[in-house]
Amino acid sequence: MMAKLFRQLLSGQEGTTAIEYGLVAALVAVAILGTLSTFGEKLSQTMAAMHEQWSQQSE
Template identity: 60%
Template structure:
């Protein structure tokens, strides 16, 4: 019986994989932040290029 308790205590105290999991979670959060930022910038950039294209079309139409 005490051997089972020792194994359970060892399992609970084992910290070998915890750091790797923490780094994985941090990397995932950073990736989510980058994707969110690039999506916002991409949408704004598309709006800028569409505005420039529309302005150029109207300038060319007046020539």
């Protein structure tokens, strides 16, 4: 059943377009995750530095 579905998808223009959209969506997701992980780490460092500075001021 799955093999038949894949053959139908690959044989027609709609299937090819759907596969291309899927690949583009996967690429966008990878780019978003990479960006968020980079900025997330920097944001975490910034927040830790701010917390440390505030802790020192309250002493």
